[in-house]
Amino acid sequence: MAAVPRAxxxxxxxxxxxxxxxxxxxxxxxxxxxxxxxxxxxxxLAKYYPPRGPTINTLEKEFKxxxxxxxxxxxxxxxxxxxxxxxxxxxxxKKKRTAPAATDKKR
Amino acid sequence: MSRPNMIRPIRHxxxxxLAQQPRNALAGFLSTRSQSTTVADNVKPxxxxxxxxxxxxxxxxxxxxxxxxxxxxxxxxxxxxxxGVPSCDLxxxxxxxxxxxxxxxxxxxxxxxxxxxxxxxxxxxKITERWTVPRSHFIFKKSQENFERITRRRLIxxxxxxxxxxQIWLAFLQKHAHYGIGMKANIWEYxxxxxxxxxxxxxxxxQEVIEQKMEHLGRDKTLGTVEKVKELLxxxxxxxxx
Amino acid sequence: xxxxxxxxxxxGCFINIKTIRDHSKRKAFxxxxxxxxxxxxxxxxxxxxxxxxxxxxxxxxxxxxxxxxTQIRGRCLxxxxxxxxxxxxKMSRYNFRMQALxxxxxxxxxxxx
Numbered sequence: 001m002a003a004v005p006r007a008x009x010x011x012x013x014x015x016x017x018x019x020x021x022x023x024x025x026x027x028x029x030x031x032x033x034x035x036x037x038x039x040x041x042x043x044x045l046a047k048y049y050p051p052r053g054p055t056i057n058t059l060e061k062e063f064k065x066x067x068x069x070x071x072x073x074x075x076x077x078x079x080x081x082x083x084x085x086x087x088x089x090x091x092x093x094k095k096k097r098t099a100p101a102a103t104d105k106k107r
Numbered sequence: 108m109s110r111p112n113m114i115r116p117i118r119h120x121x122x123x124x125l126a127q128q129p130r131n132a133l134a135g136f137l138s139t140r141s142q143s144t145t146v147a148d149n150v151k152p153x154x155x156x157x158x159x160x161x162x163x164x165x166x167x168x169x170x171x172x173x174x175x176x177x178x179x180x181x182x183x184x185x186x187x188x189x190x191g192v193p194s195c196d197l198x199x200x201x202x203x204x205x206x207x208x209x210x211x212x213x214x215x216x217x218x219x220x221x222x223x224x225x226x227x228x229x230x231x232x233k234i235t236e237r238w239t240v241p242r243s244h245f246i247f248k249k250s251q252e253n254f255e256r257i258t259r260r261r262l263i264x265x266x267x268x269x270x271x272x273x274q275i276w277l278a279f280l281q282k283h284a285h286y287g288i289g290m291k292a293n294i295w296e297y298x299x300x301x302x303x304x305x306x307x308x309x310x311x312x313x314q315e316v317i318e319q320k321m322e323h324l325g326r327d328k329t330l331g332t333v334e335k336v337k338e339l340l341x342x343x344x345x346x347x348x349x
Numbered sequence: 350x351x352x353x354x355x356x357x358x359x360x361g362c363f364i365n366i367k368t369i370r371d372h373s374k375r376k377a378f379x380x381x382x383x384x385x386x387x388x389x390x391x392x393x394x395x396x397x398x399x400x401x402x403x404x405x406x407x408x409x410x411x412x413x414x415x416x417x418x419t420q421i422r423g424r425c426l427x428x429x430x431x432x433x434x435x436x437x438x439k440m441s442r443y444n445f446r447m448q449a450l451x452x453x454x455x456x457x458x459x460x461x462x
């Protein structure tokens with residue numbers, strides 16, 4: 001089998017690329033086009049954690065202008081517990097307005 | 108319909124099925140035409156009955172269920188494909204078998220009523236994923252536990268189907284999709300050899316429709332990089348280098 | 350770091366400072382990915398002048414670490430753990446085992462063959 005001249009092979013490659021609409025690169029120069037072809041995976045990675053869903057608190061805030069009564073059991077339980085604690089005198093102390101004075105009695 | 112009227116056709120159907128041929132395989136061209144009949148057709152010469160069936164005098168005057176409903180109690184009917192050229196491959200995947208088989212049955216019945224010759228359901232090989240996980244939340248690697256997830260698959264092939272009818276069938280299945288089943292379909296359409304010229308002629312009129320569909324393909328996601336490249340190369344830092 | 354964190358917490362799963370940071374990194378990466386890919390393309394394109402490619406390299410190194418994909422780590426949704434995560438379930442191995450034994454993961458069963 002006689003070797004085919006390179007010019008003919010290049011012509012063949014050119015026609016092939018024309019037909020199949022691919023890029024013609026006979027010398028195999030690194031053009032970096034493979035990065036342009038890569039699929040972007042930002043959106044899929046960003047959706048890893050589930051988003052925060054609506055809760056009773058959000059509903060309360062939404063319907064505040066409507067003056068609707070919402071029964072938030074957890075909030076009511078918490079308030080009851082705090083009321084009990086305060087009645088026993090064990091509630092949280094009042095917040096100090098000024099910074100506490102630095103007490104260096106002895107160094 | 109009162110209960111005894113519904114039960115009677117089932118009894119007949121079940122007894123008749125004992126003499127039926129087995130379910131047709133994909134390769135074969137046997138078409139099982141299960142006859143859903145009542146008392147009157149008993150006289151027809153069919154396959155030999157294994158059970159003695161005498162016409163019930165009570166049933167002669169009773170009204171029967173509609174044929175489509177009677178067909179529900181029997182094996183699904185299938186259309187015959189004249190050329191056998193595949194038009195659509197529908198693969199159904201699920202973790203549970205009864206679910207899957209029920210939906211396959213539903214799909215084949217739907218194909219019959221749309222006039223599409225459906226072949227299947229062909230069971231494809233199972234996909235088994237396995238994970239081995241230590242039993243404890245801290246050390247003790249030596250005691251582990253194996254978990255697996257088996258995906259069962261079925262293939263329904265439609266041959267000689269008109270592309271629009273196939274799309275209607277697929278849309279119908281999507282609308283009435285059963286829970287826990289994933290579907291994937293490959294569709295083939297055939298055109299003439301001058302398809303290139305035809306498509307060029309249609310391009311202008313179809314431009315809008317094509318753009319709408321191309322958005323779904325996500326091509327603009329890679330175009331983001333190209334636009335950014337142009338932007339960067341035109342920016343100040345890179346303009347000095349040119 | 351604080352420039353990328355959301356003003357209002359938008360995580361629905363187990364909340365942990367590490368989880369919040371990972372979520373911020375993921376969002377920052379998604380936002381800057383086209384720019385990063387463009388710079389990578391410029392670096393790899395041998396037909397462009399060498400000065401352009403060097404400038405692109407510099408710019409890429411100067412981008413914030415939160416925009417890098419290598420900084421992102423899969424975390425357990427239920428426990429916030431960073432090690433021993435199964436990608437298919439986004440859970441650590443112990444949590445996966447507990448949920449699988451309860452029956453909360455569809456299709457997963459104890460294997461025996």
